[in-house]
Amino acid sequence: MASEVERTTxxxxxxxxxxxxxFVAEPPSPTRTEFQRDRDRIVHSTAFRRLAHKTQVFVHHEGDHFRTRLTHTIEVAQIARALARALRLDDDLAEAVALGHDLGHTPFGHTGEDALDACMRPYGGFDHNSHGLRIVTELESRYAEFDGLNLTDTTIAGLVKHNGPLLDAAGRPTARYRARGVPAAIAAFDRRRPLDLARHASLEAQAAALADDIAYDAHDIDDGLRAGLFTLDEIRRAVPLVAAIVAAVEERYPDLEPARLIHELTRRLITRFIEDAIGESFRRIAGAGVASAEAVVSAGRTLVALSPDIEAADRDVKTFxxxxxxxHPQVQAEREKADAIVRNLFSAFLADPSAMPADWAARAGAGEPARAVADYIAGMTDRFAIHEHARLFDGPPQLR
Incomplete structure (x- = not known):
């Protein structure tokens, strides 16, 4: 339950x-709020633990110093909490959405998702956001009284809509889903438990979404520089904000070694984004005149955001x-190998579901075998996918 300090602040x-x-009523906790319970259930889930061995851009074997889905998720949660506390939001909800936002990702980052989506195109496709919803509502099998994690509707809505509404005011899919429509699993869940897909999520979920964006920019610069994919001079020439930050660091610390300079760049970039987002979000919240959580989701626009100048810098970073x-050719080469692993595994398991563990083979036999195969592959870590490929095929693609 919330403390008096939390209620007044x-x-x-x-x-x-x-x-x-x-959805399934439970007795309240005497020591935790409902959003704290959601956060804790996500942290203790099987899907969350697997994030430790799922990669972002680099594949697992390229080194222990690059980000995984888990380290990225922890960084997003830290930034989301910072934003939420400054904006006087419920930071436990912001953290819960941040910790759960990547649960549906496949092995091998976006490459794995693209490959699995291509394999599943005749069967409804694959979307990590939709798969994440299925993980927290049905696929996790831990509790005696229900499938999934039985999260609150607020947290589930945040996980589904943290990047914005899925439908416009006329009920048409928004840009991301315009070509293929809202994923079937999300649409089916919405019919059972309305998610208000045409309205925004909470400010806490919006904070988690922006935190994801900030974390990506900073840690991809860090990883890219440390991997030698580009140089500091190259990104300085392309991104004025980076140039300004590096110049300030060099002026104060003229003899700083490269590793510390890179860290100073990334930490100061995160700080610049967070401080800008706090100021801009307060301006937007005041301008929208929202005085309740209900008014937030009905506001018709994102309220937690960067200012136009810093948003332009964010675009510069992403373009670079x-x-x-x-x-980069080095990353592209690894992507091609990862793509082949996912496609080969899908074909093999669909042709012979008995090659999967018995419980997954049973799911495939009970109906929608392609979806069961996709669920099984999506849950794999990078190293397990590589191991399974080596078990099933001669001469597997060699990921470094």
Whole structure:
């Protein structure tokens, strides 16, 4: 339950854990709010533990110093809490959404998702956001009284809609889903438990989404520089904000070694983004005149955001990273190998479900075998996918 301090410091537009509801009713906890319970259930889930061995851009075997899905998630949670506390939101809800936002990701980062989506195209496709919803509502099998984690509706809505509404005011899919429609699993869940797909999520979920963006920019610069995919001079020339930060560090510490300079760049970049987001978000919240959590989701626009100038810097960073990191020949070569592993595994398991463990083979036999195969592969870590490929095929693609 919320303490008196929490109740008096929380803004009127923050989400209220005392109003949160679960699909399967449970007695309240005497020591934790409902959002704290959601956060703890996510942390203790099997899917969360597997994030430790799922990669972002680099594959697992490229080194222990690069980010995994788990380290990225922890960084996102830290930034989300910082934003939420400054904005007087419920930081436990922001943390819960941040910790759960990547649960649905496949092995091998976005490469794995793209490959699995291509394999599943005849069967409804694969979308990590939709798969994450299924993990927390049905696939996790830990509790005696229900499947999934029985999270509150507020947290589930945050996980589904943290990047914005999935439908426009007329009920049409928004840009991300315009070509193929809202994923079937999300649409089916919405029919059972309405998610208000045309409205925004809470400010806490919006904070988690922005935190994800900030963390990506900073840690991909860090990883890319340390991996030698690009140089500090290259990104300085392309991104004025980075140039300004590096110049300030060099002026104060003229003899700083490269590793410390890179760290100073990334930490100061995160700070610049967070401080800007706090100021801009307060301006937007005041401008929208929202005085309740309900008014937030009905506001019709994102309220936790960067200012136009820093948003332009964010675009500069992403443009640079796309060209110099995500499309780097070294990364592309590893992507091709990872793509082959996922496609080969899908074909093998679909042709012979008995090659999967008995419980997964049984699921495939009970209906929708392709979806069962996709669920099984999506849950794999990088190293387990490589191991399974080596077990099933001669001459597997060799990931470094």
């Amino acid at each position: 929380r803004a009127p537009y923050a989400a209220d854990p005392s109003r949160a509801r679960r 990273l796309f060209a110099h990191m995500y499309r």
